[in-house]
Amino acid sequence: xxxxxxLDPVIHAPVRxxxxxxxATLRDGDDLSFTRxxxxxxxxxxxxITHLRKLEDAGYVTTAKEGSGVTSRTSVSxxxxxxxxxxxxxxxxxxxxxxxxxxxxxxx
Amino acid sequence: xxxxxxLDPVIHAPVRxxxxxxxATLRDGDDLSFTRxxxxxxxxxxxxITHLRKLEDAGYVTTAKEGSGVTSRTSVSxxxxxxxxxxxxxxxxxxxxxxxxxxxxxxx
Numbered sequence: 750x751x752x753x754x755x756l757d758p759v760i761h762a763p764v765r766x767x768x769x770x771x772x773a774t775l776r777d778g779d780d781l782s783f784t785r786x787x788x789x790x791x792x793x794x795x796x797x798i799t800h801l802r803k804l805e806d807a808g809y810v811t812t813a814k815e816g817s818g819v820t821s822r823t824s825v826s827x828x829x830x831x832x833x834x835x836x837x838x839x840x841x842x843x844x845x846x847x848x849x850x851x852x853x854x855x856x857x
Numbered sequence: 858x859x860x861x862x863x864l865d866p867v868i869h870a871p872v873r874x875x876x877x878x879x880x881a882t883l884r885d886g887d888d889l890s891f892t893r894x895x896x897x898x899x900x901x902x903x904x905x906i907t908h909l910r911k912l913e914d915a916g917y918v919t920t921a922k923e924g925s926g927v928t929s930r931t932s933v934s935x936x937x938x939x940x941x942x943x944x945x946x947x948x949x950x951x952x953x954x955x956x957x958x959x960x961x962x963x964x965x
Contacts, residue, residue: 756871763864770957839954846947849878 759807760838764792764800769835772810772827780826783812801825809834867915868946872900872908877943880918880935888934891920909933917942 760766767790772781781789787797804810809831814823827835868874875898880889889897895905912918917939922931935943 761869761871763869766953770953773957835957839957842950842954845874845878846950849881849943849947 754841756841757834757838759803759809760834762800762803764790764796765804768797768800768804769809769827769831772825773832773835775826778826780813780824783823783825786825804831807831807834862949864949865942865946867911867917868942870908870911872898872904873912876905876908876912877917877935877939880933881940881943883934886934888921888932891931891933894933912939915939915942 760769768786771786771789775781783794783797783801787794790797792800801810801812805812808828810825810827812823812825814821816822868877876894879894879897883889891902891905891909895902898905900908909918909920913920917936918933919936920931920933922929924930
């Protein structure tokens with residue numbers, strides 16, 4: 750885990766941020782197939798595998814392979830730890846972005 | 858300039874994002890000294906110089922040296938192009954983060 754006020758580098762990489770955000774839209778216990786996730790994000794299998802591995806190493810996503818051969822399906826879901834890390838990341842980032850909006854040219 | 862819906866990699870690096878956000882809080886025409894910016898962000902001179910150079914190359918910030926020797930001061934300010942790029946980046950990121958919040962566990 751990164752420092753409390755630091756943008757988690759595991760999440761900050763744009764592809765991984767998009768993966769986590771997409772998985773976070775699922776209800777608890779639901780998952781997406783690897784193939785569907787790949788389609789949604791427009792990624793090559795190799796690219797998605799690389800980033801999923803980093804997210805899995807951090808404990809933010811879990812993957813499970815069901816079946817074998819041509820009928821196999823790899824499911825991907827976000828963990829509770831992943832949701833918590835994403836929430837924390839989002840809060841830090843929103844605070845940072847809000848401070849930029851509070852400037853002289855576009856006050857609110 | 859990156860694609861319309863892509864997170865600008867020049868801005869996305871956390872240090873550069875913090876630099877731009879800090880400069881964006883200034884009114885048009887105002888600047889910060891290099892030393893003050895360094896203090897605010899807790900960066901080494903070398904680290905700040907590296908990132909300012911990338912922001913300057915992209916046309917997002919301008920720097921100007923006034924005076925010489927021990928009394929010299931380097932001023933740093935955000936350009937109109939930099940404000941526009943930051944606004945665009947912020948809009949893309951907020952949209953992405955909002956789509957994560959619209960999930961089953963914490964709806965709003």
